[in-house]
Structure formats: structure tokens, C-alpha cells
Amino acid sequence: MNPKITTFLMFEGDAEEAITFYTSLFDDSEIVRIAKYGPDGQFGPDAEGTVQHALFTLKGQPYIAIDSYGHDFTFTPAISLFVECDSEEEIDKLYEKLSDGGEVAMPLNNYGFSTKFGWVQDRFGVSWQLNYGALEFE
Template identity: 35%
Template sequence: MKGQLTPYLSFDGNAKQALEFYKDVLGAEITGVQTFGEADYPTPPEAEDRIMHAKLTKGDISLMFSDTFPGQSVVVGNNISLTLEPESEEEIQHLYDALCKGGKPLMELEDTFWGAKYGRVQDSFGIIWELNYQKS
């Protein structure tokens, strides 16, 4: 796997404010922001300005941010997931299958419009994992 585990923080429409807040608190740099409206994804008008994905970095530390899609809710305490970046299709499949045992898939492992294979799983302990294998 590449890098370290990366915390992924979810918000209910205020990810931009949280991103700016943590940038100032940590003295970090915003290294990427994409809204739902900028993505090649069917998006209702009320979600166009919501953050689909943003990244904050300082040295070896990375945090990822996202707003929920309209109709989804954020539950404080369950609004943090962990992201792994496997280095092969075989590795992401193994992780996905292993984490699904006793847990549940939240998003099936599939190819995405951002050029990755991605899946989201809640394991048997309630931890949410985001698996992202970026293809060449």
C-alpha cells in the first residue's frame, strides 16, 4: 500500500468552512478541491457547490474532506472514515473482500470517473474504509 492511512472527514454542507478552519489551525495547505458540480457525475443543482473531495496537507500529514450528497446525513462520531491506497487490482480486491466479511459494503468495488477502482466498506467493528486504487 502507498502512504499511510488517511482520515476522511464528512460534513453536511460545511466542508469548505471546516477545510479553511483546519488549514488555519494546522498551518496546512489545501492541495486540491473538487465540487460535485465540477465532477462528471449527475448532480442536483443544490449540490453543485458542495465539496466532493478536498485534501489538506502539512508535511506527512493528510486529511481528506467531503460534503454528503443531498439526502444523506452526517452522524457526528460516524463522520470519519479511513482511506487506503492499494497498489494493485489484486490488493484492492483482497482488502475489499476481507473487510466485507462480517461487515457490509457501502459502495461496491467499481471503476470510477476519476480513473480509479474504488469501494467503501463498513467492517464488522463499525469502521468505515475507503479503498482507492488509482490506475495508471
């Protein structure tokens, strides 16, 4: 059964690098299929070999990614991927890998609403909220 809503990520030339990186970080993750632009694609020969359309999974959750060019926008931290981690080891590893070359919005800490939480924007511009422990919304 296909989900009705799937997260769609648009990159500008590094989609394959990003999804290869992401699928290496999470168990139950894979690149399901990937189609690439040829020399006569919609973005011309400079886009040859970049991702026209990719389907991949992270922890079994499907995502779509493409490379697209010429836009005046990119990723924003206003939308992020929220990850419930199964252990402190997992959150520590993800925080280290995802923040490498990116920016930290909130360092790993206990902020009162969770045992351990961190928020980073990775080197590709995608924002990740990482959580370990029960969230308390009161």
C-alpha cells in the first residue's frame, strides 16, 4: 500500500549524494529506484547524470528526491524531518553525522520536553529534529 502523503526533497545537483548519505545512516533504508537526466534533459547537458527522480526509504518510510535547477529557494528549517531515536547511541551518531558540515540549531540536550533532543541542518540544507525519550507536551 502506497502512502497518500510522501515527503519530497528537491536538491540542486547533489540529490544522489544526499540520499546515499541518508540511507547509510538509518536501518531499514534503501534507494528503491533512481532515474537520471541524460544530455538532452529539461535542464540541459549540465544536468546530465543528476537525479531526475528517485524513490528511497529511511526506516521504511518512503521519500522522493529530485535535482532541479534555477529556483530562488532551497530548504528551510521551518520544515524538518523529526526522528524518534531508539537509543542514546543512535541519537549521538545521527547528531554527529548530520551536523558535520551543517549547522546546529539546538545542541543535544535535555530541554525539559524530552530526555535528549537536538536540531540540525545538514550540509545539504535539510533540517532534522532528533529525539530520544518520551516527548512531554503539557
